[in-house]
Amino acid sequence: MSDQETQRRMLDAALAMVHQNGLTVGLDHISFEDVIHQAGVSRTAVYRRWPYKDLFFSDLLRELAQGAAPAAAVAEEATMRLLGSVLAGRAAELASPQGRHDLVTEMLRVSASSDFEAIHDSAEWRTYLALQATFMSLPDGHLRDDVQAALARSEARFVDRVARGWEQIATAMGYRLRPDSGGSFPLIATLAGATMRGLVLMALSDPELLTRRVPANPTAAGAAADWPLIGLAAAGIAGTFLEPDPDVVWDGERVTALRALLGQDATGHATAEPDR
Known part of the structure; x- marks a missing residue:
């Protein structure tokens, strides 16, 4: 097995271990020997690539940071289906x-x-939040910068x-x-994301917030x-920056397009999900 393949299998095994339970502030809960076993590679090959385990954990932090994707915790398709179910039950309200x-x-x-709720329960989000805290404790240098x-x-x-x-x-x-308003959709996203993150952090120690x-x-x-x-925070953000567009005409074509976007057919029923 090449050094490159050893590296990839070790990092993939460690990533899987982190994503299973989430990252704590640090990597002390990840055993180097357990990663070697999980990766199915020889200790000789591993120590040839990383003579010291601290070097491996530095590479793992880089790998985690590069793959961090806080938005991936909530599937856009699931959100669209949820909004579609709201529309299906209240479609008559589009008339006024x-x-x-x-x-x-x-x-x-x-x-x-x-x-x-989805973000609070996501190990990926907990890992992302922990990475934000972890990098602040790193000493100045290439690892922290990376x-x-x-x-x-x-x-x-x-x-x-x-x-x-x-x-x-x-x-x-x-x-x-x-x-x-001076607003933009990136500004709305920044404010909504910051509010969501703050409440998720608070709910980790105060589950009643859920x-x-x-x-x-x-x-x-x-x-x-x-x-x-x-929801109150989202409504406040939306009300500050958004308003009904007076130039929009709510005709049948627009209603059909909205239903299609939210996974509804012309009769208001959910369309079949594509095979995966």
């Missing part, structure tokens, strides 16, 4: 401005709650992906950026409802 406002409000409420640069690239990908999601849904629902609901009507919708904390 107030109805569309109430529908968007409900979409914000349920999707924010779903995303929050990890910081990789995390910065991951943050940029995260903001871009979330911004595209917000823009796609906002446009489909007939909303636009408020002309005088189920806490506040009776509220943050968007002046038709009626109050029980809102998760992250």
